[in-house]
Amino acid sequence: MDKQQILIKKAQECIDGIKEEVSLNHWRLQYHISAPAGWINDPNGFCYFNGQYHLFYQHHPYSPQWGPMHWGHVRSQDLVFWEHLPIALAPSEEYDRDGCFSGSAIEKDGKLYLMYTGNRWTGENHDTDLEQSQCLAVSEDGGVFAKLKENPVIANPPAGDIHPNHCRDPKVWKHQNSYYAVLGSKTMGNEGQVLLYRSDDLIHWDFVNVMARGEGNFGYMWECPDFFHLGGQDVLVMSPQGMTPEGNLYHNLHQSGYVLGQLNYETGTFSHQEFRMLDYGFDFYAPQTMIDEQGRRILIAWMDMWESKMPTQQYQWAGAMTLPRLVTLKDNQLFCTPVPELEKLREEEVSYSTLTIQGVQSLAEVSGDCIELQMEVDAKDALVFGLKLRVDDRAKQETVLAYDKNEKVLMLDRNQSGAGPGGIRKATVDLIDNRLKLHIFIDKSSIEIFVNDGEKVMTARVYPSKEAVNIYFFSDGPLNIVQLKKWNLKKSITG
Structure with missing residues (x-):
């Protein structure tokens, strides 16, 4: 057994020793991916290999705090029911001794390759005292991975106006007969940028160019880049650190x-339009996409935010993934909707139609902490209307989703949501023929809201009491619920 497999076995034993206790926590998510125990952040290596979906993630198995990064691993036949597999990567070599940081996956010659950032601290300051290189691991079966003897395959950042210490999170793809990778980076003057590399064999890489660089309020570092072609457009996804708020935008620590x-592809330069948000809620970072066997572009992100209070840490776990989202291009913007396979989770449908709401009221059987809501409302003459979710009247807990017709703003308010952080997030939303469509997924400690067929999404972690299961509808004037459906959702994460 090599050094990495010994470290993986040790980490796995730590997880197995506490995962049963962790599973009893009342905030434990039922149909969202999280580690059996310990900390997770960025999704990594999201791919379709040998007829199955694989998702890896940044993972610290020894505590619910961020620490030396491993790669956790889950697998699914359908993007709905996931099983935990043994940890895939552990920091075992000199070049990755302090962490196997984020990266991606690609199939080559029937094998699955993981490309990741090896991290080494060179001093006490983790922002300035670090060395980052790009590395490869390979697997025949998609389960057990061996690091290549050629590592690191990209040892140092290129010369020029490129910060020597911050170069990470490779996303790799194939175009024509060559492999390409984008890396998150920043300039010497702390402006975010993305670097483009090319290779014939995944092992020998040539720097092509600075593909894109931020100007103005575009952050001091671009993390976790992703790149793909969709609907005739090239799309660069990234997570800029350090953008300052503008109106209702950019109020999370990072975007x-x-x-x-x-x-x-010849010059390595990317001409592009303005930056757009992928999610307007509180907890969404480091999204990564893949293309599946149906040709669909699927996205998953970390459903948390750096430096947020995470009440689950007292129960020995922290971090989760969003639902898989189908990404499409429409009207020159990306729309994100829950993958249709999630309908497999549905049980016990409750349905209402042509129902008038005024004031505050509840509906029979429309409640719960692990449910799906699909609704369309005609605003009529109402100016402010919405829902109160995860309500515990006795504890005065509620998460409020409210639409203001005059401001054309949808507001998500978690100031009374329970044990976690508060705050308000807003998204500009136009009614369509005076109507608003909402598709809401509530899990034990999360809420995801898809607006107007995926035009906008708002995601939040919330930590209410066990009793916070009520739902109230409210409106300051007569409001017509054209259609409302509610389902209880099954548990879908095992192992």
């Missing part, structure tokens, strides 16, 4: 979004 444009 995630995309730009549309065209990549010149």
Whole structure:
């Protein structure tokens, strides 16, 4: 057994020793991916290999706090029911001794390759005292991975206006007969940028160019880049650190979004349009996409935010993934909707139609802490209307989703949501023929809200009491619920 497999066995024993206790926590998510125990952040290596979906993730198995990064691993036949597999990567070599940081996956010659960032601390300051290189691991079966003897395959950042210590999170893809990878980076003057590399064999890489660089309020570092072609456009996804708030935008510590444009593969330059957000809620970072056997572009992100209070840490776990989202291009912007396979989770449908709401009221059987809601409302003459979710009247807990017709703003308020952080997030939303469509997924400690067929999404972690299961509808004037459906959802994560 090599050094990495010994470290994986040790980490796995730690997880197995506490996962049963962790599973009893009342905030434990039922149909969202999280580690059996310990900390997780960025999704990594999201791919379709040998007829199955694989998702890896940044993982610290020894505590619910961030620490030396391993790669956790889950697998699914359908993007709905996931099983935990043994840890895939552990920091075992000199080049990755302090962490196997984020990266991606690609199939080559029937084998699955993981490309990741090896991290080494060179001093006490983890922002300035670090060395980052790009490395490969390979697997015949998609389960057990061996690191290549050629590692690191990209040892140092290129010369020029490129910070020597911050170069990470490779996303790799194939175009024509060559492999390409984008890396998150920043300039010497702390402006975010993305670097483009090319290879014939995944092992020998040539720097092509600085593919894109931020100007103005575009952050001091671009993390976790992703790149793909969709609907005639090239899409660059990234997570800029350090953007300052503008109106209702950029109020999280770090943001995630995309730009549309065209990549010149010869020069390595990317001409693009303005930056757009991928999620307007509180907890969404480091999104990564893959293309599946149906040709669909699927996205998953970390459903948390750096430096947020995480009440689950007292129960020996922290971090989760969003639901898989189908990404499509429409009207020159990305739309994100829950993958249709999630309908497999549905049980016990409750349905209402042509129902008038005024004031505050509940509906029979429309409640719960592990449910799906699908609704369309005609605003009529109402100016402010919405829902109160995860309500515990006795504890005065509620998470409020409210639409203001005059401001054309949808507001998500978690100031009374329970044990976690508070705050308000807003998204500009236009009614369509005076109607609003909402598709809401509630899990034990999360809420995901898809607006107007995926035009906007708002995601939040919330930590209410066990008793917070009530739902109230409210409106300051007569409001027509055209259609409302509610389902209880099954548990889908095992192992």
